[in-house]
Amino acid sequence: xxxxxxxxxxxxxxxxxxxxxxxxxxxxxxxxxxxxxxxxxxxxxxxxxxxxxxxxxxxxxxxxxxxxxxxxxxxxxxxxxxxxxxxxxxxxxxxxxxxxxxxxxxxxxxxxxxxxxxxxxxxxxxxxxxxxxxxxxxxxxxxxxxxxxxxxxxxxxxxxxxxxxxxxxxxxxxxxxxxxxxxxxxxxxxxxxxxxxxxxxxxxxxxxxxxxxxxxxxxx
Numbered sequence: 001x002x003x004x005x006x007x008x009x010x011x012x013x014x015x016x017x018x019x020x021x022x023x024x025x026x027x028x029x030x031x032x033x034x035x036x037x038x039x040x041x042x043x044x045x046x047x048x049x050x051x052x053x054x055x056x057x058x059x060x061x062x063x064x065x066x067x068x069x070x071x072x073x074x075x076x077x078x079x080x081x082x083x084x085x086x087x088x089x090x091x092x093x094x095x096x097x098x099x100x101x102x103x104x105x106x107x108x109x110x111x112x113x114x115x116x117x118x119x120x121x122x123x124x125x126x127x128x129x130x131x132x133x134x135x136x137x138x139x140x141x142x143x144x145x146x147x148x149x150x151x152x153x154x155x156x157x158x159x160x161x162x163x164x165x166x167x168x169x170x171x172x173x174x175x176x177x178x179x180x181x182x183x184x185x186x187x188x189x190x191x192x193x194x195x196x197x198x199x200x201x202x203x204x205x206x207x208x209x210x211x212x213x214x215x216x217x218x219x220x
Contacts, residue, residue: 042167043132050131050166051220057134058214063191065134065212069161072217076123077106080156083213084109084121087154094122094152098143101125115151122152126159126189128174132167133190136214137175140185149187155209157189161216 013019047053058065070079084091095101095111101123115122125144126136136157140146149155165171193208 038169042169045131045166047131049220051161051164051216053131053166054129054134054164055216057131058191058212060134063134063212064194065191065214067214067216069216073100073104073158075217076101076158076215077104077109079215080121080123081109083156084154087211089120089154092120093156094119094148096123096144096148098125115147117151119152121154121156122148123156123158124148124189126157127163127178127180128171129159129164130166130168130171130188131164133188135188135190137171138185138187138189139180139183140187141183146185146187149189150208152209154211154213155189156213156215158215158217161218161220164216164220 045053055067059067068079081091092110094115097113124138126138128137136159138149165174192212
């Protein structure tokens with residue numbers, strides 16, 4: 001594979017009329033020049049507070065999510081019970097093998113780890129939110145399987161309010177600074193699944209959950 005990669009890049013350089021490898025210092029200088037004015041192309045937020053922008057965006061018509069602010073993780077089970085009851089849904093939840101989640105008091109809610117093809121509700125934990133797009137960032141792991149974000153009818157995502165950043169570039173900077181190993185999947189969940197492919201009529205839940213409920217923990 002390495003030899004094939006080398007040959008491909010050599011062919012590209014030859015086609016461009018280059019006979020040698022680029023100077024690493026020159027490449028670094030060009031990359032730095034491209035990033036100097038990155039903020040100039042970022043869209044202005046309507047709200048000065050990124051969290052306020054994020055909440056307004058995810059609750060808008062396009063993303064159609066619901067949001068509740070809660071003080072901490074201990075309040076998660078009660079908040080989910082309120083949500084499911086308001087939806088007229090069974091008090092049943094697919095819970096990933098996250099020790100922090102499993103240690104909470106789930107009295108009154110039936111929890112299970114195995115996802116059913118007709119799963120009613122499942123919970124995920126997001127590490128960041130992006131105000132610019134209303135996206136939540138899910139990092140796949142053994143404690144956070146990707147399928148939990150796509151199979152259930154109702155997807156519940158827990159995220160720290162303080163983790164909401166203004167723009168996409170801010171997320172990548174925060175991710176690199178966190179020291180977290182790059183997971184196999186980074187999923188950007190932006191609102192409820194939907195499509196308007198058929199007769200331009202919007203249908204929710206076509207390719208994933210039909211409802212998205214976000215629990216924001218703590219202060220921003």
